[in-house]
Amino acid sequence: MGAAQAPSIAQEAHLLTAAEALSYVRAGELSVEKYAQTLLDRIGQRDSQVHAWAYLDREYVLKQARALDSVPLGKRGPLHGMPIAVKDVIYTKGKKMPAGLTPKTRV
Numbered sequence: 001m002g003a004a005q006a007p008s009i010a011q012e013a014h015l016l017t018a019a020e021a022l023s024y025v026r027a028g029e030l031s032v033e034k035y036a037q038t039l040l041d042r043i044g045q046r047d048s049q050v051h052a053w054a055y056l057d058r059e060y061v062l063k064q065a066r067a068l069d070s071v072p073l074g075k076r077g078p079l080h081g082m083p084i085a086v087k088d089v090i091y092t093k094g095k096k097m098p099a100g101l102t103p104k105t106r107v
Contacts, residue, residue, distance in 0.1 A: 005089035013038035016078070016080055023079045036065035039083060053085075 009016075009024055013035050016024070024030035040058050047053055061083070068081050 007032075010034045010038055014042040022079070022082060026076075028073075032068040033062060033065040033080065036061050036083060 009030050013021065013024075013030060020031065021035055025032060026037065040056075040061060043053065043056065065081070071080065
């Protein structure tokens with residue numbers, strides 16, 4: 001029997017701090033798409049217990065991640081590739097709001 005192999009950065013990416021993830025992305029050791037996929041996989045494993053997501057568009061997340069990966073290193077900002085979550089009561093263009101809420105229009 002062979003020795004157990006250590007998990008790769010991508011397999012454990014959901015455990016990284018933001019600073020660590022950004023460091024790996026900047027070094028080219030972790031793509032934004034792979035990081036996003038790992039986070040989506042973790043959400044898939046845990047959200048039935050946690051119920052943290054009212055709406056999650058996996059295809060859109062991965063599409064955006066691929067677009068971010070195509071940006072040359074020299075043109076990337078300091079938080080390039082770092083995902084964020086938007087609270088479900090904040091109006092987001094093209095997304096449904098929960099519980100019958102409607103966006104308020106500023107005049």
